[in-house]
Amino acid sequence: MGSIGRVYLFRIPEGEEIISYITRFCEKNNVKIAVVKAIGSLRNPKIAYFVEEEGKYKEIQLKGTYELISLLGNVSLKDGKPFLHAHVSLGNDEGIVFGGHLVEGEVFVAEVYIQEIKGEKLERKPRDNGLALWDELVI
């Protein structure tokens, strides 16, 4: 259980890579746990699907500019630094939607909301399935 800390609502400059920008923002502001949302438009986004059987991601490179319909993500610590995990859905010029784990994307427009969570340390650690994950919460 935690509580809400600082909140930020802002626009990322055009041309920035969205994952690295948000990560840099969190490092700079010392945000260690947060939830993140964004809408906007991304150029040439690269997404990925995690193949459970192979224990690794399959990457999907999209070409062109897509509406960023939803970015939902979270920030926690990985190797002692703020790490953003984000999933996106992306719309093309016919309204068809693609999506998955976000690897990278160049910002045309990105309106981002970051909500810091204050609470116990939340840390990603390598797991047998090939992913870096938090401990499970068993209830």
Place this chain on the structure above:
Amino acid sequence: MGSIGRVYLFRIPEGEEIISYITRFCEKNNVKIAVVKAIGSLRNPKIAYFVEEEGKYKEIQLKGTYELISLLGNVSLKDGKPFLHAHVSLGNDEGIVFGGHLVEGEVFVAEVYIQEIKGEKLERKPRDNGLALWDELVI
């Protein structure tokens, strides 16, 4: 109008059914009103589309493992107990997206954010259209 109560950011154990786990979490922690978000990966999710003319859901059973691109939902009371209503978008290994009302799904990975809302009681009641809904807010 309300205010924000407790917040929780955690990972559901692999193999759990996501709807029943979050419901159980809310019952256990006495969370009666909340907004919920999640990302991750689900196995064999079952989604549904509400057919307005028929007043009932048409279910769509997906096979295999899908990226959980977005889960947006809310918790309120139904028959006196916490009830989760959640919609999801899900991506396959080619980045194609499926989605709708979430009926059930087995967790491969689920990173969940629950934000409690403190305020007046919010309750679902059966309506003529076949759905259990809150009262409308007329302005």
Place this chain on the structure above:
Amino acid sequence: MGSIGRVYLFRIPEGEEIISYITRFCEKNNVKIAVVKAIGSLRNPKIAYFVEEEGKYKEIQLKGTYELISLLGNVSLKDGKPFLHAHVSLGNDEGIVFGGHLVEGEVFVAEVYIQEIKGEKLERKPRDNGLALWDELVI
């Protein structure tokens, strides 16, 4: 940086146009900055894709009733008044998903969460690329 103000979780009456209802709600309650989420079901939603090269939106009119899988948006000031910018993903009766910038949609069901942000004024201004956007945050 800001902090969280009032929060609202409610259902929009059936038959309302969703963008104009939320805008009216914010005007009435003097909400000037906020983040917005919704799930539900929309009739005949009109979405749009911003064509970067042309500096304008291409509209896509969908017919029928769609699951509102996700609405993510924000409220800020434009011409001195609360303005909602929202992106949506929408599912049809086979679970196929469409989405983009939301132009309008008639509510069948809409469960909406509005979270006010208290902080510095956030204002949309016309830009060279054809969009009305906030100032960029350079870090």
